[in-house]
Amino acid sequence: xxxxxxxxxxxAGGPGRDLNAQALxxxxxxxQLRLLALLSPSLFLVxxxxxxxxGWLFWLSLxxxxxxxxxxxxxxxxxxxxxIKTFVTTFKVAFIVTGACxxxxxxxxxxxxxxxxxxxxxxxxxxxLPFWTSVLxxxxxxxxxxxxxxxxxxxxxxxxxxxxxxxxxxxxxGVVIGMTHILLPFLVLPLYASMxxxxxxxxxxxxxxxxxxxxxxxxxxxxxxxxxxxxGVVIVFVLCLGFFVTPALMGGGKVIMWAMRMExxxxxxxxxxxxxxxxxxxxxxTLALLGLFQWLxxxxxxxxxxxx
Amino acid sequence: xxxxIAPSALPIGMRRIEKRFxxxxxxxxxxxxxxxxEFLTLxxxxxxxxxxxxxxxxxxVRANAGSIRVGDDEIITTPPHKRNIGMVxxxxxxxxxxNVFHNIAFPLKxxxxxxxxxxxxxxxxxxxxxxxxxxxxxxDQLSGGQRQRVALARAIVFEPxxxxxxxxxxALDKGLREHMQIELRALHRRLGMTTVYVTHDQREAITMSxxxxxxxxxxxxxxxxxxxxxxxxxxxxxxxxxxxxxxxxVECRNGSVWYEDRRIHTxxxxxxxxxxxxxxxxxKLRLLANAEPQxxxxxxxxxxxxxxxxxxxxxxxxxxxxxxxxxxxxxxxSDVLARMPAPGQPISLGLDAQDTxxxxxxx
Numbered sequence: 320x321x322x323x324x325x326x327x328x329x330x331a332g333g334p335g336r337d338l339n340a341q342a343l344x345x346x347x348x349x350x351q352l353r354l355l356a357l358l359s360p361s362l363f364l365v366x367x368x369x370x371x372x373x374g375w376l377f378w379l380s381l382x383x384x385x386x387x388x389x390x391x392x393x394x395x396x397x398x399x400x401x402x403i404k405t406f407v408t409t410f411k412v413a414f415i416v417t418g419a420c421x422x423x424x425x426x427x428x429x430x431x432x433x434x435x436x437x438x439x440x441x442x443x444x445x446x447x448l449p450f451w452t453s454v455l456x457x458x459x460x461x462x463x464x465x466x467x468x469x470x471x472x473x474x475x476x477x478x479x480x481x482x483x484x485x486x487x488x489x490x491x492x493g494v495v496i497g498m499t500h501i502l503l504p505f506l507v508l509p510l511y512a513s514m515x516x517x518x519x520x521x522x523x524x525x526x527x528x529x530x531x532x533x534x535x536x537x538x539x540x541x542x543x544x545x546x547x548x549x550x551g552v553v554i555v556f557v558l559c560l561g562f563f564v565t566p567a568l569m570g571g572g573k574v575i576m577w578a579m580r581m582e583x584x585x586x587x588x589x590x591x592x593x594x595x596x597x598x599x600x601x602x603x604x605t606l607a608l609l610g611l612f613q614w615l616x617x618x619x620x621x622x623x624x625x626x627x
Numbered sequence: 628x629x630x631x632i633a634p635s636a637l638p639i640g641m642r643r644i645e646k647r648f649x650x651x652x653x654x655x656x657x658x659x660x661x662x663x664x665e666f667l668t669l670x671x672x673x674x675x676x677x678x679x680x681x682x683x684x685x686x687x688v689r690a691n692a693g694s695i696r697v698g699d700d701e702i703i704t705t706p707p708h709k710r711n712i713g714m715v716x717x718x719x720x721x722x723x724x725x726n727v728f729h730n731i732a733f734p735l736k737x738x739x740x741x742x743x744x745x746x747x748x749x750x751x752x753x754x755x756x757x758x759x760x761x762x763x764x765x766x767d768q769l770s771g772g773q774r775q776r777v778a779l780a781r782a783i784v785f786e787p788x789x790x791x792x793x794x795x796x797x798a799l800d801k802g803l804r805e806h807m808q809i810e811l812r813a814l815h816r817r818l819g820m821t822t823v824y825v826t827h828d829q830r831e832a833i834t835m836s837x838x839x840x841x842x843x844x845x846x847x848x849x850x851x852x853x854x855x856x857x858x859x860x861x862x863x864x865x866x867x868x869x870x871x872x873x874x875x876x877v878e879c880r881n882g883s884v885w886y887e888d889r890r891i892h893t894x895x896x897x898x899x900x901x902x903x904x905x906x907x908x909x910x911k912l913r914l915l916a917n918a919e920p921q922x923x924x925x926x927x928x929x930x931x932x933x934x935x936x937x938x939x940x941x942x943x944x945x946x947x948x949x950x951x952x953x954x955x956x957x958x959x960x961s962d963v964l965a966r967m968p969a970p971g972q973p974i975s976l977g978l979d980a981q982d983t984x985x986x987x988x989x990x
Contacts, residue, residue, distance in 0.1 A: 518718070518720060520716045520717075520718060520720035521720045521721075521722060521723075523685075523687050523707070523714075523716070523720065524714070524716060524720040524721075524722070524781075525722075525733070526686075526687075526706075526707040526708045527685055527686075527687075527707055527708070527710075527712065527713070527714045528708075528713075528733050528734035528737060528781065528782075528785070529708050529709075529711070529734050529737035529738055529785065530708055530733070530737045531706075531708050532708075534708075534737060535708075538733075539722060539724075542724045543722075543723065543724055
C-alpha cells in the first residue's frame, strides 16, 4: 500500500528516535542538490563573464610595461598630476551632470506623475524616445546645435542678444549639456515610478489637516519621493563616472574623463597594465559609492523613513 | 481642558449642491442639514454620490453649484487646508515617512502649536484612542485596527468642529469592525463633534447614527432616525436597502387597501388609489395557529416551502397563492417549535396592522 511505502518503516532507528528523521534529512539534501543543479548554468555564466574578466583585469594591472610584476601602475596615480586632474574632472562632471539632471528631472517627473494617465503616457514616450536613439547620433546633434557657428549662436547673434559667439561646445559646458540630455531619462524614470506610488489620499490628508499646497509638497510629497530620487541619482552618477562618447566628442580634448584616459592608455600607448589599473580604480570607486549610498538609504529605512 | 466635549460643535447646511462629471450628474439639487454635534450617516450603494458629497464637504472636489455653511460661514470656495474639518480616510492615509507621534502632531504643527503643548495633546489623543505609549512606532509596524485609531486621533487632535469619515471601518475584519463601531460611537458622545459618516453598510449606519440620509442616484431618498427609517421607509428603495423586505403588490380603492380579495389593515391612513407595495419585514410576520381573522391583524395564506434552522432563530420560506415568495424569521422558542408545520403544509401568516407599511409601487 502506498501509505506504508511513504512511511518507510515505523521501527527504523529503533525506539526513542524521531520517526523517519534520517530519510527526511536525506530528502532535504537531495532537494538542495537538485536546486543547485538548476542554478549551475547561470552560476557558470556569472563566473565566466564577470568573475574571470575582472580577475584578469586585476591581474593585468599588476604588471608594468616590461612585463615585470609591480605596483607601478597604481603608484603612477599619486605621482603624476595629470591622473589626479583626470580623477577630479571626472567627479566634477559627474556632480554637475547629476545636479543638472535633478534640477530638470524632478519637475519633469512631478509633472508626469500629476498628469492624467493618457497624457502621462504620451509625455513618457517623449522622455523615452531619445533613449532609443544612438548616443553618438545625439552627441553629434548637440555639436551641430552648440558649436561656434551652430544653431544657438547664429540665432542669438541674429537676434542681437550677443555679438560674439558663446563657447558652448568643445569645453566643459558642452560635455555637461550633452551628458545631461543623455542621462536625464535614467533619473526621470525611477523618480516617476516612485512618485506614482505616492497615495493621493496622503496628500489630501495633508491638506485636510491644515497644510497648504506648498507645505503638503514639502512635508509629504517630497519626502515620499526621496527613495525614487536617490535611486535615480545613484544611476546617473555611476553612469557619469564611466561615460566616454559624449565627453570625448563634446569636450574638444579639454575635458579628459576617466574612461577617455583608459582609451588613450590602451589604444594610444598600448599600455595594458596601466589601462587595467585605471579600470580597477574606477570599479572600486564605483562600488564604494554604491555601498555608501546603500548604507545611507539603509540607515534612513530603519529610521522614520520607510515607506509601507 | 483639551479634547473635552466641544462646546463649539457647528451645524452644517448644504443647499442646492450640484455636481456633474462631464455629462454624468452625480449630485442633483441636494439639500442637507446636519445639526451641531450630530452623528449623521450618508448611506447608499456605490455610485449613489455619498462619497462625492463628502469630498465636496472636505474641499477635495469642487461642486458645480450650491452652498455649504458651517455655522454662519460659507465654505464652498474655501480651500481644504483652511476648512478646519477633520477627516478619516478609507485607507487611513497615514504618512508612511512619519511615526505615530508625528502623524498625530502634523495638524498641530501646521497650526503653529508649541512643542510642549503638541506633546501633551498628542498624548491625550493617543489616550483617547487607547494607543498609549505607541507614539514612537512606525506606521508599518501597526495592525489595521491600530492604524484606524491613529487616523482617528489625527483627525480629532486639532479639535475640528466637524469630522468626516469615509467608510473608515471597511478594511477591518468583522469582529474588529463591530468593536470599533461601538468605540467610535462612544468617542462621538464624549467629544460631541458634528460627524458626517459615509458607509454602504446599513447595519453599521443603524448601529452608529443619530440620523441616516439614504442616498440613491445623487439624491437623498429619506433622512430620518434609524428606527423611523426602519419602521416607516418612504420608498421602495429605502425599504429594500435597509433591512430585509418582502414586497407584496396591493391595490388602493376608495381609501381601503386590497391584496387580491382580502382587505389589508394599516395603521396609517391608506392612500386614495393606485397600485402600491406592501413592505413586509421577515421578523414582523408570525405563524398563526389558525386562519381565524383577528382585529388589527392581516392574515396571509401561504404554503410552507422550506425551513432553515439557524440556532437562535429560524427562517421560513413560504409561497403565497399567487406564487410570490415570502420570508419569515422568528426566534426558536419552544412554543413556536412545538407547532412548527412541515414543508408542503398550508400555513397562515399574521402581520399586525401597525407593522404594515405601504410604499409607492413605481421604481
